[in-house]
Amino acid sequence: MSFNNLDTLYRQVIMDHYKTPRNKGKLEGDHITVELNNPTCGDRIDLQLKVEDGVVQDAKFEGEGCSISMASASMMTQVIIGKSVDDAVKISHMFSEMMLGHEVDTSEYKLEDLGDIQALQGVSKFPARIKCATLAWKAMEQGVEKEQ
Amino acid sequence: MLNEEVRNQFPILDQEVNGHSLVYLDSAATSQKPQQVIDVMNSYYSGYNSNVHRGVHTLGTRATEGYEGSREKVKNFINANSTKECIFVRGTTTAINTVAHSYGREHLSEGDEIVLTKMEHHSNIIPWQQVAKLTGAKLKYLPLQEDGTISLDDVRTAVTSNTKIVAMTHVSNVLGTINPIKEVAQIAHDNDAVIVVDGAQAVPHMKVDVQDLEVDFYAFSGHKMCGPTGIGVLYGKQSLLENMEPVEFGGEMIDFVDLHDSTWKELPWKFEGGTPIIAGAVGLGAAIDFLEEIGMEAIEKHEEEVVHYAIEQMEKIDGITIYGPKERAGLVTFNLDDVHPHDTATALDSLGIAVRAGHHCAQPLMKELQATATARASFYLYNSKQDVDLLVDGLRKTKEYFGDVF
Numbered sequence: 126m127s128f129n130n131l132d133t134l135y136r137q138v139i140m141d142h143y144k145t146p147r148n149k150g151k152l153e154g155d156h157i158t159v160e161l162n163n164p165t166c167g168d169r170i171d172l173q174l175k176v177e178d179g180v181v182q183d184a185k186f187e188g189e190g191c192s193i194s195m196a197s198a199s200m201m202t203q204v205i206i207g208k209s210v211d212d213a214v215k216i217s218h219m220f221s222e223m224m225l226g227h228e229v230d231t232s233e234y235k236l237e238d239l240g241d242i243q244a245l246q247g248v249s250k251f252p253a254r255i256k257c258a259t260l261a262w263k264a265m266e267q268g269v270e271k272e273q
Numbered sequence: 274m275l276n277e278e279v280r281n282q283f284p285i286l287d288q289e290v291n292g293h294s295l296v297y298l299d300s301a302a303t304s305q306k307p308q309q310v311i312d313v314m315n316s317y318y319s320g321y322n323s324n325v326h327r328g329v330h331t332l333g334t335r336a337t338e339g340y341e342g343s344r345e346k347v348k349n350f351i352n353a354n355s356t357k358e359c360i361f362v363r364g365t366t367t368a369i370n371t372v373a374h375s376y377g378r379e380h381l382s383e384g385d386e387i388v389l390t391k392m393e394h395h396s397n398i399i400p401w402q403q404v405a406k407l408t409g410a411k412l413k414y415l416p417l418q419e420d421g422t423i424s425l426d427d428v429r430t431a432v433t434s435n436t437k438i439v440a441m442t443h444v445s446n447v448l449g450t451i452n453p454i455k456e457v458a459q460i461a462h463d464n465d466a467v468i469v470v471d472g473a474q475a476v477p478h479m480k481v482d483v484q485d486l487e488v489d490f491y492a493f494s495g496h497k498m499c500g501p502t503g504i505g506v507l508y509g510k511q512s513l514l515e516n517m518e519p520v521e522f523g524g525e526m527i528d529f530v531d532l533h534d535s536t537w538k539e540l541p542w543k544f545e546g547g548t549p550i551i552a553g554a555v556g557l558g559a560a561i562d563f564l565e566e567i568g569m570e571a572i573e574k575h576e577e578e579v580v581h582y583a584i585e586q587m588e589k590i591d592g593i594t595i596y597g598p599k600e601r602a603g604l605v606t607f608n609l610d611d612v613h614p615h616d617t618a619t620a621l622d623s624l625g626i627a628v629r630a631g632h633h634c635a636q637p638l639m640k641e642l643q644a645t646a647t648a649r650a651s652f653y654l655y656n657s658k659q660d661v662d663l664l665v666d667g668l669r670k671t672k673e674y675f676g677d678v679f
Contacts, residue, residue, distance in 0.1 A: 192675075
């Protein structure tokens with residue numbers, strides 16, 4: 126089959142997150158909400174964060190978009206729950222570097238500690254899709270900024 | 274059908290993308306350029322690049338002849354009454370903004386209505402929203418029928434004595450719908466309103482005669498009709514343009530300049546402030562020559578055959594949704610069940626097939642179609658039924674691939 130190169134982009138784990146997103150839904154009680162669109166393509170995420178004492182206690186998202194954007198959102202919530210706001214932002218920066226195909230600073234966090242998001246590494250080879258992958262992370266950064 | 278010889282004149286099409294021969298199906302976004310247009314632009318820059326209308330020198334004269342010669346070609350191509358009615362602008366967007374900010378601001382006031390359709394491109398919505406905010410006029414949208422067309426009865430109901438402007442696309446960039454412009458123009462005129470037509474998706478693909486259509490303003494872009502980017506045309510009836518104020522002021526468009534007031538050049542130059550788009554106009558002229566050599570009727574017929582074949586073949590794919598009416602211009606907007614259009618476009622790209630995915634600058638229409646995004650394959654004179662076969666094959670593989678990974 127002529128789609129071998131697509132497997133770099135669409136890893137099994139990405140498809141799993143797309144089909145069975147983690148932390149999809151709405152948060153109850155006090156929380157921060159960020160809604161972000163990708164204006165060029167219509168991807169939309171509605172991210173809710175519960176931050177207490179500088180720690181992301183909980184995160185949920187709703188939205189619509191392609192497999193990459195929705196899988197990335199699902200993976201992002203998984204990684205940041207339980208992390209301090211500082212660490213969440215640090216990981217987000219690592220993720221941006223990864224998307225740009227840059228060498229990632231792993232002095233504090235190793236990629237393998239970041240769970241499923243490693244699977245998105247292949248996106249960097251598809252420049253048109255990087256924005257899909259980073260949408261949820263941008264929303265998260267805006268959200269924690271609101272809190273501070 | 275047009276033959277391979279036409280396709281061979283487009284050097285860009287002779288390349289591999291991701292290991293496959295390029296199949297370019299995104300001409301509604303921008304068309305490719307034939308060698309002859311590229312050559313003419315090259316010879317402008319390498320032979321007679323110069324500013325127009327002021328140089329006494331030989332190159333200046335040649336540049337002016339090239340620039341104004343293209344205007345003559347535009348005039349004949351759309352059958353305008355005079356070159357005074359053909360204003361060179363950056364593209365369709367600038368053309369519509371010019372009408373909105375000149376004619377619109379002058380003639381609209383509180384309670385007036387601008388009638389438009391729900392299938393407009395953003396460039397034929399937002400200029401009117403902005404002018405409505407400034408003048409207190411209201412936007413009134415015609416409903417879209419089930420099959421993606423508008424009904425003339427709805428137009429007759431919507432257009433009233435309060436209507437000052439009807440803004441409508443000739444051909445929808447999403448649905449391919451061809452709107453009955455001539456009939457709508459008649460209804461607009463019966464109510465003393467003017468009609469402004471977005472012709473970006475029409476002029477490249479069919480014979481457009483502005484006098485026959487009896488339109489007041491008509492806008493189109495060069496880059497969608499084998500010409501370069503950055504050039505387009507605003508056609509306007511001379512009687513209307515004469516009484517309109519320019520929207521850009523500065524060099525090139527003036528007659529006399531005094532310390533506190535100035536006067537404008539005559540038409541069409543009063544609307545062409547600044548050094549004009551000379552290379553672009555020369556390139557557009559070459560594109561018109563190219564299209565006329567082939568013939569607009571032959572192009573229209575060719576695309577009709579390709580698009581009918583495309584719909585016939587695409588309809589056979591399980592779980593595909595095709596948007597728009599049966600009778601349409603040369604494009605097909607669609608979605609595969611359970612595959613997001615971005616993923617479809619990426620998968621097709623890996624097979625060398627270029628399609629567009631997204632909202633196609635028509636968010637209100639997407640809402641109407643209840644789709645957040647769609648994929649679109651658009652055809653032009655260089656596409657063949659074989660391109661359609663490759664697309665359909667690619668779509669089947671895409672379905673299979675995303676079916677497998679689930």
